[in-house]
Amino acid sequence: MTTPCWEANADLVVVGTGVAGLTAALRARELGLDVLVVTKEAADGGNTRWAQGGVAVVLGDIEADSVARHVDDTLVAGVGLCDEVATSRIIGAGPAAVDRLRTLGAEFDRDGDRLARTREGGHTAFRVVHAGGDATGAEVERALLAASRDDRVPMLEHHTAVDTLRTPAGEVAGLLVLDADGVPGILVAPAVLLATGGLGQLYQATSNPAVATADGVAIALRSGAPVADLEFVQFHPTVLYTGSGARGRCPLVTEAVRGEGAVLVDARGDRVMAGVHPQEDLAPRDVVSAAITRRMAALGDDHVYLDATHLSPAEFRRRFPTVLAACLRVGVDPSEAPIPVAPAAHFSCGGVVSTVDGRTAVPGLYAAGEVARTGLHGANRLASNSLLEGLVVGARAAESVAADLALGLPPERRLAACQPVPVLPVADRDTLQRVMSRYAAIGRDAEGLAVVGSVLDVSAVDRPLETRARVEDAALTLTARAVIAAAAAREESRGCHVRDDFPGTARSWARSLTVRLTPSGQPMIAEPAMAKGAA
Structure with missing residues (x-):
């Protein structure tokens, strides 16, 4: 035709x-x-x-945080290539955008009389609002x-x-x-x-x-x-490892798991991010992915582990139901054993x-x-x-x-x-x-x-x-x-x-x-x- x-x-x-x-x-x-x-x-x-973590936004109800601080964190993560004017304009418009979304019916998790927050890699404050734990x-x-x-x-x-x-x-x-x-x-x-x-x-x-x-x-x-x-091309450091030669979409293990205290370890139990960056496991994604890749190459492994066993089964289930379901499908209980993870292509x-x-x-x-x-x-x-x-x-x-x-x-x-x-x-x-x-x-x-x-x-x-x-x-x-x-x-x-x-x-x-x-x-x-x- x-x-x-x-x-x-x-x-x-x-x-x-x-x-x-x-x-x-x-x-x-x-x-x-x-x-x-x-x-x-x-x-x-x-x-x-498939976005798990949340929306990074400063809503003005946490005195220790500010739009300027969010902008600074973004510029640091962007390693000198962010457009500072564009960054300020987009981040500054965030609160109104989230308000509009909520008027359309979006329901975010709450912590008492305000929205709950978590922290992810590269952020210097708890400013990520989320819904359904990790959904x-x-x-x-x-x-x-x-x-x-x-x-x-x-x-x-x-x-x-x-x-x-x-x-x-x-x-x-x-x-x-x-x-x-x-x-x-x-x-x-x-x-x-x-x-x-x-x-x-x-x-x-x-x-x-x-x-x-x-x-x-x-x-x-x-x-x-x-x-x-x-x-x-950003490679997310913690995508669920489902076996050698995994293809296509692999389940994400949100960065918020590390925001709640989980740490990366290798097959010997040694910390991956110790001494690599001042923020260690909450360093920007490029730093963490590169560190994992180096450790895997040094040990001849094709994955590392994310240890979240400090969280009780009830805490993990409440906060990360999507991650939990994916882990259980491959036979891993995150409250009992570290989660096998590896970097995978994530964001352009x-x-x-x-x-x-x-x-x-x-x-x-x-x-x-x-x-x-x-x-x-x-x-x-x-x-x-x-x-x-x-x-x-x-x-x-x-x-x-x-x-x-x-x-x-x-x-x-x-x-x-x-x-x-x-x-x-x-x-x-x-x-x-x-x-x-x-x-x-x-x-x-x-x-x-x-x-x-x-x-x-x-x-x-x-x-x-x-x-x-x-x-x-x-x-x-x-x-x-x-x-x-x-x-x-x-x-x-x-x-x-x-x-x-x-x-x-x-x-x-x-x-x-x-x-x-x-x-x-x-x-x-x-x-x-x-x-x-x-x-």
């Missing part, structure tokens, strides 16, 4: 049903926009539901989905976003999609918001669900938008270069959530800042769309013409994941990154994107090439990016690397990134 056989119209198409996408859709609806949400799974199939993401998603249904936000479930439709001037004019049967169609709209989540499926083991295939990064690149900080600190209001360099294209690079995370995300960012930037992006549409004429709707599905390079997913995990995970060097590039060049074959699997594999192929381009160019170790051949952190590299596509569709380094803090 060479032309789409169906069409729909909207003011704004939102791609994704995570916290950023649903927040944006609800705010756009409030502003009177005709909004349509697209998701390749069911509405509850995104990554938000915050599920509660956030529940509240947003319920509000979306109540407000009758239309959703196209089981529809895969393929590419933006663009005018001759490069403005976005809609979205090409495939329905559940692989039939193409066009969604004609002057604004498309990418809220597609992350890229965890680049790797063999990840905390991300199967939908996290870097779709938004690939769509943005092909639309002409730059991406930045892609080399900074980089993404589509965008402002804190969701705007990208391409007119009509917006981004929010993990797919976006606002400057909040820098070289390493501070724990539980992600739900906060999705709530804040999702709402602001919808407001940007409304303002932009009010100020100017949208692209001519008929310019979103029928067109064939694109034909793009597609590599074998299993091969891609194996070489990315071997050569582009926590420890990297020039030789290994070159191996990844060579393998992708040999294995990639041009194919029409006629199925969801083809769309996903094309996105993974392009994004893997962009990640290794940035990782090869950054000749230092900083945050999540660890180069074995350049172990030091260099002041000259305290800048973001921007990636664009060449006319032939190859990722290339193209500095500088968008002006920091721009609105």
Whole structure:
């Protein structure tokens, strides 16, 4: 089939049903926009539901904490690459965003007459609010989905976003999609918001669900938008070890377990983080993941242990029911024995270069959530800042769309013409994941990154994107090439990016690397990134 056989119209198409996408859709609806949400799974199939720890936010009811202190913790975790203006604006808007979420019905755990707090790695205060013990993401998603249904936000479930439709001037004019049967169609709209989540499926083991295939990064690149900080892929230090060769989504053991006093030990019972960092087991995630990786290499092991046996069975069950259920499924009782854990791909600190209001360099294209690079995370995300960012930037992006549409004429709707599905390079997913995990995970060097590039060049074959699997594999192929381009160019170790051949952190590299596509569709380094803090 060479032309789409169906069409729909909207003011704004939102791609994704995570916290950023649903927040944006609800705010756009409030502003009177005709909004349509697209998701390749069911509405509850995104990554938000798997977020355990909580929302990092300063609500003003704890005298020892402040927004400025939260900003400082974020800047320290980001190792010199956070945009301080953007960070301050997003964190400063956190209390109002959480209040809005609570008015939609989200219920957080309480400690007497105020919300309960926990502390996670990199935080110098107890400021992470949570729900259901360790099921915050599920509660956030529940509240947003319920509000979306109540407000009758239309959703196209089981529809895969393929590419933006663009005018001759490069403005976005809609979205090409495939329905559940692989039939193409066009969604004609002057604004498309990418809220597609992350890229965890680049790797063999990840905390991300199967939908996290870097779709938004690939769509943005092909639309002409730059991406930045892609080399900074955060590996969560404590993902449940389920056996040698684990693949796909592995259960997360929230950082909040360490916030409640659990410690990492190796197979001999020795502390992993003792003497490594002043905050020891509550050091930033990049520090902990790297320390675990070094210890495993030194001992020839493929996992370590998280000892939470100081918590009584009742305490662990009350505070961490999700973690407990996952542990029991693999035969581990955390109150009696340490939990086997290992690092796994978790969060992309980089993404589509965008402002804190969701705007990208391409007119009509917006981004929010993990797919976006606002400057909040820098070289390493501070724990539980992600739900906060999705709530804040999702709402602001919808407001940007409304303002932009009010100020100017949208692209001519008929310019979103029928067109064939694109034909793009597609590599074998299993091969891609194996070489990315071997050569582009926590420890990297020039030789290994070159191996990844060579393998992708040999294995990639041009194919029409006629199925969801083809769309996903094309996105993974392009994004893997962009990640290794940035990782090869950054000749230092900083945050999540660890180069074995350049172990030091260099002041000259305290800048973001921007990636664009060449006319032939190859990722290339193209500095500088968008002006920091721009609105």
